Amino acid sequence: MMDRRNLLAAMGLSALGLAAPKMAFAKTGSSKKFILILQRGAADGLMALAPTGDSQFSSVRAPFMRDIKDGRRIDSFFTLHAAMPNIARLYGERDALFAHAVASSYRERSHFDGQNILETGGNSPYAIKSGWMNRLIGLLPGAQGRRAIALASALPQVLRGDNAAASFAPNNRRSPNAALLDRLSDLYSDEPLLSNAWEQARMTQDMVGDTGKIGPRDMAAIGALMAKIVKGPGGASLAMYETSGWDTHAAQSFRSKTELGKLDSLIGALKTGLGTDWQDTVILVATEFGRTVAMNGTQGTDHGTGSLAYLIGGGVRGGRIIADWPGLAERQLYQKRDLMPTQSLEMLMAGTIGGHFGLDSAKVAAELYPGAAQGRPLSGLVA
Amino acid sequence: MRNSEIAENRFGYGARGKVVRRDNPQGFLLAQMEGYDARPAALHAMPTLESISAETRAHMAQLRKSGAIETGSGKNAAFIRDKKFANAVRSHMRTSGRDHYDKSVMGRFALATQSDAPFMERIVHFWSNHFAVSAEKSLVIGFAGSMEFEAVRPYVLGKFSNLLKSVERHPAMLIYLDQVQSVGPNSALTMRANPAARRKLGLNENLAREILELHTLGVNGGYSQEDVTEFARALTGRTVGALPRGTIARTMDMDHKPGLTQYHAALHEPGTRRILGRSYRDTGERLADQILDDLAVHPSTARFISAKLARHFAGDDVPESLIKRLTEVYLKTDGDLPSLYHVLVQAQEAWRPKPVKYKQPWEWLVSVYRGAEADLPVKTRQIGNILRTLGQPVWRPGSPAGYGDRVIDWIGPDALFKRAEMANLLTAQLPRAVDAEPLAAALFPAGLSRKTAAALGSADNRRQALAMLLASPEFLQR
Numbered sequence: 001m002m003d004r005r006n007l008l009a010a011m012g013l014s015a016l017g018l019a020a021p022k023m024a025f026a027k028t029g030s031s032k033k034f035i036l037i038l039q040r041g042a043a044d045g046l047m048a049l050a051p052t053g054d055s056q057f058s059s060v061r062a063p064f065m066r067d068i069k070d071g072r073r074i075d076s077f078f079t080l081h082a083a084m085p086n087i088a089r090l091y092g093e094r095d096a097l098f099a100h101a102v103a104s105s106y107r108e109r110s111h112f113d114g115q116n117i118l119e120t121g122g123n124s125p126y127a128i129k130s131g132w133m134n135r136l137i138g139l140l141p142g143a144q145g146r147r148a149i150a151l152a153s154a155l156p157q158v159l160r161g162d163n164a165a166a167s168f169a170p171n172n173r174r175s176p177n178a179a180l181l182d183r184l185s186d187l188y189s190d191e192p193l194l195s196n197a198w199e200q201a202r203m204t205q206d207m208v209g210d211t212g213k214i215g216p217r218d219m220a221a222i223g224a225l226m227a228k229i230v231k232g233p234g235g236a237s238l239a240m241y242e243t244s245g246w247d248t249h250a251a252q253s254f255r256s257k258t259e260l261g262k263l264d265s266l267i268g269a270l271k272t273g274l275g276t277d278w279q280d281t282v283i284l285v286a287t288e289f290g291r292t293v294a295m296n297g298t299q300g301t302d303h304g305t306g307s308l309a310y311l312i313g314g315g316v317r318g319g320r321i322i323a324d325w326p327g328l329a330e331r332q333l334y335q336k337r338d339l340m341p342t343q344s345l346e347m348l349m350a351g352t353i354g355g356h357f358g359l360d361s362a363k364v365a366a367e368l369y370p371g372a373a374q375g376r377p378l379s380g381l382v383a
Numbered sequence: 384m385r386n387s388e389i390a391e392n393r394f395g396y397g398a399r400g401k402v403v404r405r406d407n408p409q410g411f412l413l414a415q416m417e418g419y420d421a422r423p424a425a426l427h428a429m430p431t432l433e434s435i436s437a438e439t440r441a442h443m444a445q446l447r448k449s450g451a452i453e454t455g456s457g458k459n460a461a462f463i464r465d466k467k468f469a470n471a472v473r474s475h476m477r478t479s480g481r482d483h484y485d486k487s488v489m490g491r492f493a494l495a496t497q498s499d500a501p502f503m504e505r506i507v508h509f510w511s512n513h514f515a516v517s518a519e520k521s522l523v524i525g526f527a528g529s530m531e532f533e534a535v536r537p538y539v540l541g542k543f544s545n546l547l548k549s550v551e552r553h554p555a556m557l558i559y560l561d562q563v564q565s566v567g568p569n570s571a572l573t574m575r576a577n578p579a580a581r582r583k584l585g586l587n588e589n590l591a592r593e594i595l596e597l598h599t600l601g602v603n604g605g606y607s608q609e610d611v612t613e614f615a616r617a618l619t620g621r622t623v624g625a626l627p628r629g630t631i632a633r634t635m636d637m638d639h640k641p642g643l644t645q646y647h648a649a650l651h652e653p654g655t656r657r658i659l660g661r662s663y664r665d666t667g668e669r670l671a672d673q674i675l676d677d678l679a680v681h682p683s684t685a686r687f688i689s690a691k692l693a694r695h696f697a698g699d700d701v702p703e704s705l706i707k708r709l710t711e712v713y714l715k716t717d718g719d720l721p722s723l724y725h726v727l728v729q730a731q732e733a734w735r736p737k738p739v740k741y742k743q744p745w746e747w748l749v750s751v752y753r754g755a756e757a758d759l760p761v762k763t764r765q766i767g768n769i770l771r772t773l774g775q776p777v778w779r780p781g782s783p784a785g786y787g788d789r790v791i792d793w794i795g796p797d798a799l800f801k802r803a804e805m806a807n808l809l810t811a812q813l814p815r816a817v818d819a820e821p822l823a824a825a826l827f828p829a830g831l832s833r834k835t836a837a838a839l840g841s842a843d844n845r846r847q848a849l850a851m852l853l854a855s856p857e858f859l860q861r
Contacts, residue, residue: 040781063582109592109611110602112784125602153774154787154795167797171772176807180847184803184854187838191856193794198803201796244781249561249589297585298564303592335608 030142031280032315032357033230035270036133036158036240037263039287040115041247044301045308046293046339047256048084049098049321053077056328063295067253078321083261086268090312094319095278097311097381099348101326103289103341105373109303111247114288119158121346123371130161132349132368133238137163139359139367140237148238149204151226156242166200166236170214170225175205207234219262223269231277241266246287250298267312279314282356282382286310286345292337293328306339309348315356315382322348322378346372348381355382385736385829387411392861393739394696394728395501397750401825412728415500416721421537425494430483432529432554432643435476439625439641442475443468469632472625473522476642480525484518485763487528488777492766493759496752503539506724508745509695510535511778514550514598515785516559518778522626526555526642527778543688543718544679548672551594552644554623560590560783563626567619567652572634580630586652591615593783594678604683606659613656617663617670620651685713691788692723697732698739699789705732738830738860741790744773746861747802751853754826757813765812773801806853810846819848827857 050068051057053076058065070082078100080088090096106117106125113125121135122128133148140146148165150156159165175181181202188194208229214221222241230239243266245259263285271278290307306326311318326332326340334340346369353368354361354377361377390408391398405411446452452468495504511531518524534553538546550556557563565587566572573584591614595606622631625641634649646668656663658674659681666673678684689709693701709726716722727733742750748769752759760766770776774793780786787793819839823831835855842848852858 108602109608110596111782112596113602150795152795153797153801154792160791167795169774169797169801171801171804176804176850179843180807180850181803183838183842183847183851187835187851187855190832190834193790194799194856194859197794197796197799201800204796205800249587250564295582295585296587297566297568297583298561298587299583300561300587302588 031233031277032237033235033274033277033281034136034238034353034356035226035230035281035283035313036238037266037283037285038115038118038156038158038240038242039246039263039285040111040242040244041287042111042114042289042291042303043246043259043287043307044248044252044256044291044304045100045287045306046290047252048081048260049100049308050079050081051077051100051325051328052079054325054328060293060328061295063299064253067257075321077325081256081260083257084264086264086271087310087312090267090271091319095312095314095316097316097318098321098323099309099311099343099345100321100323101306101339101342102309102345102348103306104345105371106289107305109289109305111288111303116157117371118286118288118345119156121369121371123373127371131156131158133158133240134161134163134165135368136238136353136364137165139364140357146238147234147236149229149236149240151222151229151239151241156240158240159238164196164200166204168201168204168208168229170211170222175210204229217262219265220269223266224273226266227270227273227275227277230281231274235277248291248300249296249302250300252295252300281313282315282352283312284309284349284352285312286349290339293333293339294337304338305334306341309345311348311352311381317381317383343378344372344375347375347377351378352381355379386734388827388829389734389736391501392750393733395505396495396498396746397501397753397861398826399753400756402828404828409728412502413725415502416540416724419500419503419540421539422532423494423498425497426490426532426536429487429490429528429532430525432526432533435479435483435525435529436624436640436642438479439472439476440638442479443472443625443638443641446471465633469625469628469637472637472641476525477521480522483525483528484778485767487532488767489759489763490528491531491777492749492752495749496757496759501753505696506539507531507536509692510539510546512780512785512788513691514546514556515780515783516555516778517780517783518776519781520559523555523559526553526558529553530555531778540721541719542679543684543713543720544676546720547598547679548675551590551598551671551675552621554626554642554644557590557621557623557644558626560593561587562590562618563622564628564631565590565615565619565622566631566650567616569654570619570650570652572631572649576630583629584631586612586615586619588612588615591618594675597784599675599678599687600681600683601687604681604687610658613658614674616652616654617656617658617674620646620648620668621671622647622650680714680717682710682714685710685718688718689713689723692727693733695788696727697730698735700739702732705730738856740861741794741859742861743786743788743793744770744775744798744802745777747859748773748805750858750861751806751809751813754822754858755813755817760812769805773805774798802859803850803854807850809853810849817849818845819852822849823852823855823857830857832857 071079072088074080104118106114116125119131120128121132137148150159150167152167153169155167188198230236248255286309291301291304296302324342326342350365351361354364365377386408387405388402498504518527530553534549538549566584592611596602624643625637690706693706712722839848
C-alpha cells in the first residue's frame with residue numbers, strides 16, 4: 001500500500017493540475033501561520049470596540065453604556081470591552097490591530113448569504129463553489145506540502161474546494177484499531193469523495209492523537225489544541241475555527257460578554273500554546289456583517305452592516321486601529337440604521353494574507369476575492 | 384430488485400432486516416400516506432404543550448405555597464418578588480425541559496426505527512428541519528419535541544399554509560426567534576409606558592425575517608428590508624404566557640396559560656401594513672395568519688419549497704425538470720403537500736440507480752438500528768449522545784436554517800472518521816450480534832459492490848466485518 005502521505009500529496013497535485021516536481025519548501029513564508037476565526041451570526045462591532053469618542057455614541061447606545069464603562073480606553077476614541085483582557089494586553093504589546101466599520105461586499109442581511117460571501121469571496125451568494133482559504137492553499141509556496149485544517153466536524157465552506165484540507169474535532173474516544181482503519185482505507189479507495197476525506201482524517205489523527213474530552217465552551221483547551229495542530233514546521237499553515245453565539249437579538253449585554261470572553265480566552269490560549277511560533281502567526285477574526293446601531297425591543301440588536309475585524313499575532317504591526325470613522329448620527333448610518341462600512345473586509349484580508357506570506361496582494365485579491373468591489377489591498381498591516 | 388432497495392433507502396430509513404422484493408415500489412411508498420398515523424402509540428407518553436403548561440402552573444402554585452420567593456419589604460418589594468418569581472419559573476422550565484427533551488428524542492428514535500411508514504417519518508423530519516428550532520437556546524429545549532409532534536406531524540398531509548401557520552404559532556418557534564418580547568412602537572403598551580420603560584420596548588424582526596428567508600419565499604424571493612419590518616410589526620401581539628419580562632410581564636397574568644401561545648393586544652402595532660405590495664387592514668390577532676396564507680401560495684415559496692424537497696430526496700444535483708414539475712403542481716394546488724409527494728415518488732429523476740446522497744448522522748443511525756433489527760438502548764441519553772458526537776444532535780442545529788442538506792455538509796474528514804469510530808463502537812453495543820455477510824446481502828441485494836462483499840468475506844473477525852458493513856459506502860449512502 002502506498003504511503004498515505006505520498007498518496008495525499010499526489011492527489012493534491014492532480015487536483016491542482018500541476019506536474020509533480022519534488023519541490024523544496026520555498027524559504028519565503030514557509031514557516032508562516034495564518035489562523036481564521038469566524039464569528040458566525042453577525043457580531044456587534046460597536047459592543048466589542050466602542051467608539052466612545054463619538055459624541056452620538058452614549059445616546060444611541062444608552063442602554064448598553066453599562067457594558068462599556070468598565071472597558072479599557074485603548075485610545076482617545078475607542079474603548080475595548082472589559083471581557084477581553086488578553087486582547088487588550090496584546091494591543092498594548094502591538095500584537096493586535098483593529099479595523100472598524102468594515103464590511104464585505106455583501107449589503108443584504110441574511111446570515112447565510114453573508115457568510116457564504118465572506119467564505120467564498122464571490123460577489124453573490126453561491127456564485128463560487130470553493131472557499132477562499134482552500135484557494136489560498138494553492139497560492140502558497142510549496143503548496144502540496146502545506147496543511148490546512150478546520151477545527152470542526154464538517155469542512156466549513158471557507159475550506160471547501162479542490163485542494164486537500166482536513167477537519168478535526170476533539171473526541172474522547174479511542175480510535176479503532178489500525179487494522180480496521182487500513183481496511184476502510186482500502187474499502188473507500190474507489191470512491192474519491194470518501195477516500196479524500198478519509199485519508200485527511202487519518203493524517204490528522206496521526207498528528208493530534210487522542211485529545212481526551214474537550215467541552216465546547218472550554219476555549220482554553222480548544223486554543224491549546226489548535227496551537228498544537230499549527231505549531232512547528234510540520235504543523236498546519238492554515239487553520240480555522242468557527243465561533244457562534246453572536247446573533248444577539250435579545251439580552252445582548254450578557255451574551256456579548258460571554259462570547260467576547262470566550263474569544264479572548266481562545267486568543268490567550270493560542271498565544272501560550274504557540275510559543276515562539278507566535279512571532280510567525282497572524283490571526284484574523286471576522287464576521288459576516290454587523291448589527292443595528294440602535295437597540296431593538298428585546299435588549300438586543302438586529303442584523304446590520306458595518307462591523308469590526310481583528311488582526312492578532314506576533315506577525316501583526318499592531319497597537320493601531322484602522323478606521324475611517326463614518327459617524328453615528330442618523331444621516332451617517334447605512335440605510336439610517338447600521339454602521340456605515342467605510343473599508344472593505346476583502347481588501348483588509350488580501351493585504352494581510354499577501355503581506356504575511358510574501359505574496360502579491362493584488363494577485364491574492366484577484367484569486368481569493370474576485371467578488372470584492374473595486375479597491376486596493378491594504379498594505380503595512382503585517383511585519 | 385433495485386427499485387425496492389431505492390424505496391427503502393432513498394425514501395425511507397432502510398429496511399428492517401431485509402429488503403423485500405416489491406412489484407410496485409412507488410405504490411409501497413404512496414400507501415404509507417394512507418396509513419400515516421400523526422399520533423402513533425409510541426408518542427402517547429410524550430410531553431405536550433398542555434402537559435408542559437399544566438406542570439408549570441403546578442410548579443407556580445407550589446412556589447407560592449412554599450414561600451420560596453421572599454416578599455421582602457420596602458418600596459420595590461413587589462417588583463423584586465415578581466422578578467424573582469418569573470426567574471424561578473424560567474429556571475424550572477429549563478430543568479424540566481431537559482427531561483422532556485431526552486424523552487422526546489427517544490420517542491422520535493423509537494418511532495423511526497420501528498415505523499412501517501418510514502417514508503412518512505422522513506417527510507416529518509424534513510419539515511421539522513425546514514422549520515428548525517434549536518435547543519441551543521435554553522428555554523426552547525422542553526418545547527422542541529412538542530414542536531415536531533404537535534405542530535408538524537398533524538399537518539404534513541395537508542396544505543403548506545396550514546403547516547406554516549401551525550409552526551409559526553408554536554411556543555418553541557416564538558421563543559427561538561425572539562418573538563415573545565417584540566412590541567409595536569405605537570402599541571397601547573408603549574404609549575402608556577414611562578420614558579425609561581419605553582426605551583426597553585420595541586420590535587424584534589428576527590421571526591419575520593426568518594419566515595421570509597427560510598420558511599417561505601427564500602432569500603432571493605423578492606422581499607425588502609421594509610417588508611421584513613412591516614411583517615415584524617404585523618406579528619406583534621403574538622407571545623407566550625409567563626415568558627415575557629419587564630414592563631410586558633407586568634401587564635400579563637402569569638397564571639394565564641403559562642408556556643402557551645397567546646395574543647396580547649396591548650403589544651400589537653396598530654395600523655395598515657403593506658407587505659410585498661399588498662395592503663393588510665389591521666385585523667389584530669388574525670393579521671399574522673392572513674399574511675402567512677398569502678406567503679404560502681407565493682410563487683417564490685412554491686419554487687423554494689419544491690427545490691428543497693426535490694434535493695432532499697433526489698440528490699443535490701436533481702434535474703431541473705423535477706423541480707419545475709413540483710413547482711407547477713404546488714401552484715396549481717395551492718401548496719397541497721400530498722400532491723407534491725405524489726409527483727416526487729413517481730418522478731423517474733428520483734429513481735436514478737446510483738446513490739444520490741450521503742446519509743446524515745440521524746438517517747445513518749436510524750438505518751443501522753433498522754438494518755440490524757436492534758433493540759433500543761436502555762440508557763435514555765445514549766442515542767442523543769451518539770448523535771451529538773456525530774455532529775447532529777436532535778433539534779439542536781446551530782442556526783435557524785436547520786441542518787445542512789448537501790452531501791458536502793456531512794462528508795468532512797472528521798465527520799467520516801467519527802462515523803467509522805461509531806460503527807466500530809456500535810458493533811459492541813448493538814444488543815444482538817449480527818453476521819455481516821448475510822446481512823449485507825439482505826439489505827443490498829442489488830447494490831452491494833463486489834469490493835465490499837469481498838472485504839466483508841476477508842475480515843479478521845465477525846465484529847470487524849460488521850463495523851466495515853456499517854461504515855461501507857453502501858451503508859453510508861442512499
